[in-house]
Amino acid sequence: MSRHYLHVDPTLCVGHRLCAEMLPELVTLDDFGYPIISPDPLPHDLGRRVRRSVGACPALALTLDGTPGRRARRDEQGPGTPSG
Amino acid sequence: MSLLATAAELDLDLPRSGPWTKRLLAGSRLGGAEPLVHHVSRLGGDITDWTGRAGPDQLLDRLRRSGLRGRGGGGYPTSDKLAAVRRHGPGSVVVVNGSETEPVAGKDDLLLRLRPHLVLDGLLAVTRILGARQAFLVAHSAPALAAVRTAMRERQDLTLPVDVVRGPANFVGGEESALIRWLEGGPALPRYQPPRVVDRGWRGQPTLVQNVETLAHLGLVLRLGPDWFRGLGLADEPGTMLVTLSGAVEGPGVYEVPIGTPLPQILQVAGADPEAVALLVGGYFGSWLRAPEVQGLALSRASLRPAGATPGAGVLHLLPRGTCGLRESGRVLAWLAAQGARQCGPCAFGLPAMASALNEVADNGSVEALAQLQRWGDQIEGRGACRHPDGAVNLARSAAVAFPEELQRHRKGACGGHRQSSLPLPPVAHPR
Ligand SMILES: Cc1cc2nc3c(=O)[nH]c(=O)nc-3n(C[C@H](O)[C@H](O)[C@H](O)COP(=O)(O)O)c2cc1C
Ligand code: SF4
Ligand code: SF4
Numbered sequence: 373m374s375r376h377y378l379h380v381d382p383t384l385c386v387g388h389r390l391c392a393e394m395l396p397e398l399v400t401l402d403d404f405g406y407p408i409i410s411p412d413p414l415p416h417d418l419g420r421r422v423r424r425s426v427g428a429c430p431a432l433a434l435t436l437d438g439t440p441g442r443r444a445r446r447d448e449q450g451p452g453t454p455s456g
Numbered sequence: 457m458s459l460l461a462t463a464a465e466l467d468l469d470l471p472r473s474g475p476w477t478k479r480l481l482a483g484s485r486l487g488g489a490e491p492l493v494h495h496v497s498r499l500g501g502d503i504t505d506w507t508g509r510a511g512p513d514q515l516l517d518r519l520r521r522s523g524l525r526g527r528g529g530g531g532y533p534t535s536d537k538l539a540a541v542r543r544h545g546p547g548s549v550v551v552v553n554g555s556e557t558e559p560v561a562g563k564d565d566l567l568l569r570l571r572p573h574l575v576l577d578g579l580l581a582v583t584r585i586l587g588a589r590q591a592f593l594v595a596h597s598a599p600a601l602a603a604v605r606t607a608m609r610e611r612q613d614l615t616l617p618v619d620v621v622r623g624p625a626n627f628v629g630g631e632e633s634a635l636i637r638w639l640e641g642g643p644a645l646p647r648y649q650p651p652r653v654v655d656r657g658w659r660g661q662p663t664l665v666q667n668v669e670t671l672a673h674l675g676l677v678l679r680l681g682p683d684w685f686r687g688l689g690l691a692d693e694p695g696t697m698l699v700t701l702s703g704a705v706e707g708p709g710v711y712e713v714p715i716g717t718p719l720p721q722i723l724q725v726a727g728a729d730p731e732a733v734a735l736l737v738g739g740y741f742g743s744w745l746r747a748p749e750v751q752g753l754a755l756s757r758a759s760l761r762p763a764g765a766t767p768g769a770g771v772l773h774l775l776p777r778g779t780c781g782l783r784e785s786g787r788v789l790a791w792l793a794a795q796g797a798r799q800c801g802p803c804a805f806g807l808p809a810m811a812s813a814l815n816e817v818a819d820n821g822s823v824e825a826l827a828q829l830q831r832w833g834d835q836i837e838g839r840g841a842c843r844h845p846d847g848a849v850n851l852a853r854s855a856a857v858a859f860p861e862e863l864q865r866h867r868k869g870a871c872g873g874h875r876q877s878s879l880p881l882p883p884v885a886h887p888r
Contacts, residue, residue, distance in 0.1 A: 382800035
């Protein structure tokens, strides 16, 4: 079964916090009011609620896909890294 | 010159000599760009000679066996990146990244000014491997741009259009997606990835962004072979790398050293002040190393990893006596915070908050500010569209652990005189 991950495009997100309200299990807020998304694969039983939240983000900043985000891959080097 | 170098005072004009075999900086040390005739007579042949009858597959295989990694800071395996672009078939775009927006770096500019044909060899090779249809070469200084334009006129083998472009001046403008937006006529601001630029870059085309120095090595790899390349450096990190050294050294400038060269050896050759405060490795995204630590470390990812550092783009700065590492880090962090493109919340709000906290730590050693610094660093890391905040967080974390005695002294209010500064902070440039 394929794993899915929730991502936020930080250039679009304006910190409405709606996602944190709709998905408290997956989204917490940092001290500046911006969402910190769980780096883990999504639990299957949350599928519908996650999709609804993705659609509800007023900035269209949330996406779902099959690749883990950067916080889940902290030790890896990617093509976009500065100095580590 | 004084120990407190500013960017303008840094004598980055001449490649510095050391006891090391030279590759990129081999050949005459006399000023100016090496003309094509000298380049060819020194290295032999034109591309049809040195690639022989090898097709793109064999060239890519040769590159893979060399183990070359990117020299722009991230250290990503070059053959992997080429393969990711090549998957999409011919018609891709190549960008030679010589933006070098780091204030204390100078190696890419030096290469373009003195050895432009090495870089163009590398560009030629990757365009052949990819079947690219368009290339850009981005440089930042007028002499580098002039040297490249002259060199391009000297050779006939670059058959695709190559635009030579002055790069953006803002710090994050050197990031690959920002550079691509700049080349599209937009602001030099990073964008959120995915889609990755190897899949959708310049005008939506698969795009290879490669550092100037990486391409210079790559050209030599394809000329002289992977075994030659592996003759210097480490088995896991082969080759040489260019180091830009500044600060409390008699000979600031660009040095070429085999990867794995002990840091004390580099410092000794450069005439380092043995009483200097600390060594910054990896530039403004880098990590501080104190004297006892430096003794056991070498310039390689493997050696520096346990110390929480990486060679990055080879930028080293030796902090002179009379300066304070905490204060210096606070200044740089505030500057980095102002450089952020203010596109992403965690970067736009988190970095200024961290800079204030670090400056407070530098003022009075505040335990609360130190705890906030840790907390915000953990929150922010990995949450910008680009890695700018990650680099800044790395510097802040390193400062928080590298200067425990200073911290104690500041806590007692006993660190008065250290008001001098060393790391240059040029005016914040606009991304247009
Ligand atoms: C904020 C930021 C600034 C960067 N500036 C530069 C730069 O000035 N020059 C450069 O080559 N790479 C820079 N990079 C890295 C590039 O995004 C890219 O990874 C690099 O050019 C790839 O080349 P390489 O694989 O040959 O190292 C920067 C990255 C970040 C996050
Ligand atoms: S709902 Fe959308 S805009 Fe609001 S915080 Fe979440 S991701 Fe950001
Ligand atoms: S992380 Fe910072 S520098 Fe990078 S795109 Fe976002 S706001 Fe700009």
